[in-house]
Amino acid sequence: MLSALDAADSLAPFRTRFALPAGIVYLDGNSLGPLPAATPALLADAVTRQWGTGLIRSWNDEAWIDLPATIGAAIAPIIGAPPDCVIACDSVSVNLYKLAGAALMLRPGRRKILVEAGDFPTDRYILDGLARTTGARCEAVPRGDVAAAIDGDTALVVLSHVHFSTGAVHDMAALTAAAHAAGALILWDLSHSAGALAVALDADNADFAVGCGYKYLNGGPGAPAFAFAAARHHAALQPPLQGWMGHAAPFAFAADWSPAPGIRRLLAGTPPVLAMAALAAGVATFAGVDMAAAEAKSAALAQCFARLAAARCPGVAVEMPHRLRHGAQVVLRHPQARRVMAALIAHGVIGDCRPPDRMRFGFPALYTRFADIGIAVDTLAAVLASGEWQDARFDALGQVS
Numbered sequence: 001m002l003s004a005l006d007a008a009d010s011l012a013p014f015r016t017r018f019a020l021p022a023g024i025v026y027l028d029g030n031s032l033g034p035l036p037a038a039t040p041a042l043l044a045d046a047v048t049r050q051w052g053t054g055l056i057r058s059w060n061d062e063a064w065i066d067l068p069a070t071i072g073a074a075i076a077p078i079i080g081a082p083p084d085c086v087i088a089c090d091s092v093s094v095n096l097y098k099l100a101g102a103a104l105m106l107r108p109g110r111r112k113i114l115v116e117a118g119d120f121p122t123d124r125y126i127l128d129g130l131a132r133t134t135g136a137r138c139e140a141v142p143r144g145d146v147a148a149a150i151d152g153d154t155a156l157v158v159l160s161h162v163h164f165s166t167g168a169v170h171d172m173a174a175l176t177a178a179a180h181a182a183g184a185l186i187l188w189d190l191s192h193s194a195g196a197l198a199v200a201l202d203a204d205n206a207d208f209a210v211g212c213g214y215k216y217l218n219g220g221p222g223a224p225a226f227a228f229a230a231a232r233h234h235a236a237l238q239p240p241l242q243g244w245m246g247h248a249a250p251f252a253f254a255a256d257w258s259p260a261p262g263i264r265r266l267l268a269g270t271p272p273v274l275a276m277a278a279l280a281a282g283v284a285t286f287a288g289v290d291m292a293a294a295e296a297k298s299a300a301l302a303q304c305f306a307r308l309a310a311a312r313c314p315g316v317a318v319e320m321p322h323r324l325r326h327g328a329q330v331v332l333r334h335p336q337a338r339r340v341m342a343a344l345i346a347h348g349v350i351g352d353c354r355p356p357d358r359m360r361f362g363f364p365a366l367y368t369r370f371a372d373i374g375i376a377v378d379t380l381a382a383v384l385a386s387g388e389w390q391d392a393r394f395d396a397l398g399q400v401s
């Protein structure tokens with residue numbers, strides 16, 4: 001039955017775009033995307049020819065200087081944005097700081113930054129730090145109370161489109177409209193949506209967004225992130241990090257900062273060219289992919305996994321809170337999640353854990369097969385039945401995100 005689903009899958013051919021190790025079922029692309037097949041040669045070319053032979057000439061000859069904008073433009077269709085509204089640079093944390101700081105300056109007199117309690121920690125850390133230096137205050141409310149908590153003092157709402165731990169999805173259009181109705185701006189963290197779900201930043205009228213390059217976009221460990229700002233904000237955008245790469249004329253070496261036109265003003269320092277080369281190869285794995293079809297396949301994989309795990313794995317609780325729309329992941333809860341996951345990894349099925357008791361399994365559409373679901377559930381059922389997980393060591397499970 002699972003092989004029939006693979007045979008009928010129109011996205012199945014995209015799996016050849018990845019160099020996946022034999023004997024492994026990789027269900028952690030929501031944390032670190034796998035190696036694209038094209039990346040080693042592209043990186044080798046960037047090192048040997050572009051850097052080794054081209055030397056400093058490659059900033060122009062290979063358009064290294066434009067990589068943040070060209071990669072941003074390639075990410076744009078994946079997140080439903082115009083090409084000149086996305087830039088690839090820095091980390092999610094740093095981009096969040098730049099955009100949230102700029103947003104506060106667009107709403108002078110308002111002091112509140114509203115977030116969801118229990119969202120990814122770095123977002124809260126960054127916003128608390130920003131609040132401390134700007135006189136703003138960060139208020140965290142439970143998920144269901146976000147819309148009601150947007151008031152006349154709210155400058156900015158910051159939310160993850162897909163929750164990193166539970167996979168729950170916010171209604172981007174509705175919450176964006178609610179923020180705007182109160183005169184506030186909204187910033188979406190797309191770390192668990194970009195490359196996983198069909199995102200429509202432009203159609204949903206979002207103001208700002210940030211997102212990860214190393215998860216679903218397959219850009220490699222620690223890949224640069226991206227930032228989005230709607231075109232209507234570009235002219236007034238004053239990033240709090242005024243770096244020379246965001247200057248209108250970086251090589252004029254002027255004494256004073258004057259912003260580059262458009263999204264480029266969000267750049268701070270020199271782009272990490274080798275990391276950008278890997279990110280470009282990762283983003284290229286999405287060429288020709290219809291994100292609605294990708295989301296539908298991930299949902300089918302997730303539902304299949306949830307159904308089989310519920311039927312065959314006693315002792316785990318399946319958590320899929322939003323049945324209508326869900327991130328490309330499923331959580332199984334077990335009191336000894338880390339031990340069970342360690343045993344699973346020892347048998348070649350790789351997922352990860354989030355506290356206190358969540359095992360997270362990701363189902364990116366481009367390379368996950370329905371057959372993988374069967375192997376993963378068989379392995380989990382066997383690990384649970386044998387009790388071997390009780391002796392599993394989990395010190396090595398130090399995944400960072």
Ligand SMILES: Cc1ncc(COP(=O)(O)O)c(C=O)c1O
Binds near residue numbers: 090123160192225400
């Ligand atoms: C929702 C979310 N935001 C931000 C981050 C951190 O991104 P960065 O390490 O690029 O700052 C992560 C990492 O997993 C994440 O899941």
